[in-house]
Amino acid sequence: MIKVGIIGSTGYAGAELVRILTGHGDAEILWYGSRSYIDKKYSEVYQNMFQIVENICRDDDLSGLAEQADVIFTATPQGYLAGLLNEEILSKTKIVDLSADFRIKDVAVYEKWYGIEHKSPQFIPEAVYGLCEINRGQITEKTRLVANPGCYTTCSILTAYPLVKEGLIDVDTLIVDAKSGTSGAGRGAKLPNLFCEVNENIKAYGVASHRHTPEIEEQLGYAGNCKVTINFTPHLVPMNRGILVTEYASLKRRPDGSLPSYEEVRGAYDKYFGKEKFVRVLEKGVCPETKWVEGSNYVDVNFVIDERTGRVIMMGALDNLVKGAAGQAVQNMNLLFGLPESEGLELVPCFP
Amino acid sequence: MIKVGIIGSTGYAGAELVRILTGHGDAEILWYGSRSYIDKKYSEVYQNMFQIVENICRDDDLSGLAEQADVIFTATPQGYLAGLLNEEILSKTKIVDLSADFRIKDVAVYEKWYGIEHKSPQFIPEAVYGLCEINRGQITEKTRLVANPGCYTTCSILTAYPLVKEGLIDVDTLIVDAKSGTSGAGRGAKLPNLFCEVNENIKAYGVASHRHTPEIEEQLGYAGNCKVTINFTPHLVPMNRGILVTEYASLKRRPDGSLPSYEEVRGAYDKYFGKEKFVRVLEKGVCPETKWVEGSNYVDVNFVIDERTGRVIMMGALDNLVKGAAGQAVQNMNLLFGLPESEGLELVPCFP
Amino acid sequence: MIKVGIIGSTGYAGAELVRILTGHGDAEILWYGSRSYIDKKYSEVYQNMFQIVENICRDDDLSGLAEQADVIFTATPQGYLAGLLNEEILSKTKIVDLSADFRIKDVAVYEKWYGIEHKSPQFIPEAVYGLCEINRGQITEKTRLVANPGCYTTCSILTAYPLVKEGLIDVDTLIVDAKSGTSGAGRGAKLPNLFCEVNENIKAYGVASHRHTPEIEEQLGYAGNCKVTINFTPHLVPMNRGILVTEYASLKRRPDGSLPSYEEVRGAYDKYFGKEKFVRVLEKGVCPETKWVEGSNYVDVNFVIDERTGRVIMMGALDNLVKGAAGQAVQNMNLLFGLPESEGLELVPCFP
């Protein structure tokens, strides 16, 4: 049994880790960290866990936990892990970090977009960006630190990845219009997240300034082997879970001026995702819907070619708390310990 | 492997059977019945099942299916099963019926409330009312026909059962005010179930005339060993899943005029549910919420004694598609085949 | 023009006052009080008012405001007005109080249910309970202080009033099961009111202890000329606006043991509400729905007699922010200044 510790177990992502790991055959949670609810029963904070989890919430103690845990999940605010990490901790345990601290290789970019100083940049080089379908080879039993991708970014990157990788689109024209359920905003008691403010409403936010932008750009840059600069616009949708991205890019025309065919574009998706369990390339004409992946680790993707404008419209949907956070974190854990990648993640989407 | 056939697999309850059985280690579905979608891929009707279920929907053929299946789930309209059932079918397979056809022992009551003639009353006596926590002993490998309880009824009965059974309340005063998510209304394309009609709205319906009333009355009558006549008022709530019942009854006073204590009432709940996996008696002061059981087979119950009025307010919450339909049906299947009762039902509630 | 001041104009009830008064031909708001947003533009707090309201939010100053305003609406926490009110203020201005401070005649009852000391009980006797349809005669140009009824109470009282008044029901059996949208919980940033906690969920709260209970009991006691003790159970529903009450009571039987007829019960409703603009007694068989009154000052009521149990099920629906708060407050203002009662309140319900 893998001994797991969770720092930040009472946020929505942390709670989803608990839900998933409770059904995982090879892992057991020994530490429910929660600075806000120290000494309170976990099941009083999340009543769904009544009679399932009997543990008490414990204060944060990364060093102490490193002594006991085989792997620590940090579902914590930006800067938390970077402020505490050291070689001794990493020598004792593995860490899957659900924050952004180790996702971006260029410290200056991180500090600019997040507005905080990075306290342990020396560990950035060894951190692996844990987008399993792309970086699977680097996530091994030797890996110590995994930067678990963000929810918007997982969806945005996977949806465009095959076309960027295969050079089918002009990356300078890439626009990502993203829509997210409200759990992505966390469990903090803030006015904009009140039911009456979100319900019956939709808005864009963080326009041209959202922190997930550079993460998408960096990873798609690796794929396309070029500098990528995009527009990324998130929107808040009145639903609990789910992210949908609609991405626009101009297809590169053939020498004769014609557009790539449906089959060519489809071929690119099949090349990279055809054998992936958790990425489903939908059948022609079917648009991804967030409800079809809810509660599961799937990403559904598809595309439409618009002959009139020469653009391809790419679409992707995932559950922000599963493939966009906790599910992917467990997928990374499985890789870190040599387990089957889908262990504990055979979650069938729940409809309706 | 238990070979399973589902008649009515493309309704919401049928789809939930598919979701649950897909994760059941000892059962496999060999027949996805759907009169509306014959020859269509099941995953085109329920896109969440893409790459999970590869089967085609098939026309209804109860007799043909009986040849192949160890158990048939009928998630069909009232009257369907009663119209087709015969001894030959029952000699070849077991049936768990999710309709109301065999729930009520008195045919006249059935015909009055449902407004249709019962076509095979001869099988009513052998049908077992499949409320596992109460009738577990009668659901065995010898049982051929299980009448799976309704969603409102499961919740209403379990919430009041201990107090009726122990004679703590005056059953003539029992009132059940129930609130249901919209999936209970089925997947039929009807105007009252359109998003814009349900959203931002709540209403009562079927007041003093809802068909689940006599089912609750019959079962509580067995518990109390008396005739029970109640008010049952369902309400439609703008959410997908979940039933909450709020039940009111006068507590029987002691000879000295005093009310039973919290501990006495609590003791009754613990007596019947203390060891039940799927019924959770919450801690004092915690009100059940439908979200805490969503996607799971749990029923959460609790109560408050009002010293001012001498009444007890009982509350219960479940997921109408799981414990209120498909989950309970699988629980019955497990009992029918001598499997652990919770097999395939270790579903952790999903929050948020 | 009536000069209006609002203390607490940035809560949901205060904002609804602004919306309604903006369309009122004989009133103008001269003071947008808001302790939380002092010196901020009102339309920055409520962006819907952009280019409609140009005013700045001002700190609370009841005495200063009394100098300028013909009427002050206090949409403030319990205890605020009672803590500041004095004869000088009341000699200069009228007050419509949307809090509970002056609703309950018995100070001891107020202090017990609200858990705070009442600081100015000397004004309780002169305060008129502003349920216009019942107390219209007492709300005149001489009235100085109106206690505007609560949202649950307005709905609960009006729904049962004719039957209590006419002695058709046994008041000791009265049970009120109420369901409310989330705006009733206010705009405070609290975890239980977050979108993800409320959405896809329903729960009871304040069981046997909600503060609106004694207010309902007192007013129905006046109607029935007897002591009334009820069960009142509120529930939180995932919608912004609306209250639905479902009320249960045993009908008093005639000497021959028969129940009152539909016509008799209907007659009682028509007697009290037949000429009321804002109370609509629906046609036989139609259940009130909150959506049908949204945004308007209407209360829709109806009932069903259950011959089996001898009970009548009464139902009522209103918009908690209009007839349940700001609309009724304006209705009271109209009476206080001798205006037509419906002025500014000709709001057609908005559907869908």
Place this chain on the structure above:
Amino acid sequence: MIKVGIIGSTGYAGAELVRILTGHGDAEILWYGSRSYIDKKYSEVYQNMFQIVENICRDDDLSGLAEQADVIFTATPQGYLAGLLNEEILSKTKIVDLSADFRIKDVAVYEKWYGIEHKSPQFIPEAVYGLCEINRGQITEKTRLVANPGCYTTCSILTAYPLVKEGLIDVDTLIVDAKSGTSGAGRGAKLPNLFCEVNENIKAYGVASHRHTPEIEEQLGYAGNCKVTINFTPHLVPMNRGILVTEYASLKRRPDGSLPSYEEVRGAYDKYFGKEKFVRVLEKGVCPETKWVEGSNYVDVNFVIDERTGRVIMMGALDNLVKGAAGQAVQNMNLLFGLPESEGLELVPCFP
């Protein structure tokens, strides 16, 4: 009093016409047309109108209605009006058509996108496209036929209009990502519009093929005096009302390669909308939200310049049933009869 007839008064747009006209001082509805509910009381179809509208629904009779009505609103399926219109009708009455029949000047484009033959193309030239803020001058007492714009199109066009008109953006790069509430799908009982299918879900639909595309292109083409070809992607959002558009376009750079300043872009919006009552250009940094315009005739617009990509992100929000349908139709009626343009449209947005 203007005598008004409505054909299609029981769809959502028709019902919104009824709501708005009920509060209009200079118009009275004499004909509630509804093929589906002939001879039924209107208030039984829309219970919110109980005791407000006493009329009966009547069968469609365009010619008969033309004899009586000063203006007819046709809130009917595509092809209905084109199939019946003739000179005699137009000689007797004015028509405001809420369908697409007369919106597009090029019949071939209409027939291609709508897939039906246009039966009366001879009236297309005289039809005025009723986007009041742009075509006000052409909507006069002499105008007989107004093509009321679509909901998506009103929002999409107004949001980009100033920048296209002023030549600030490269129209070939224009992409419109639109999000709509579900009332836009109408009141037809269709499976995809059921509560459980829409709730907790978001999806794109009609990708690269939605019928509002050519309407947007034609109107922006007039503004820019050039051919416009865009990508338009609608999405279905789990809310009743509201459309939000997020539009992307590359700003035209100055000769020195620099981008236009915030002030320049803002200036373009102020030039066209600064004096418009119903178009609100929000303050810098404020993103439009559909909730802020709900129930009103406002369109809220704003923009962000992204220096990194050289694009401007334009945003617009309106209520699809008001400014996107019935409100704009009444605005057109006001112009047709020489009334103040905002008469009956002083609707304050309702929040929450």
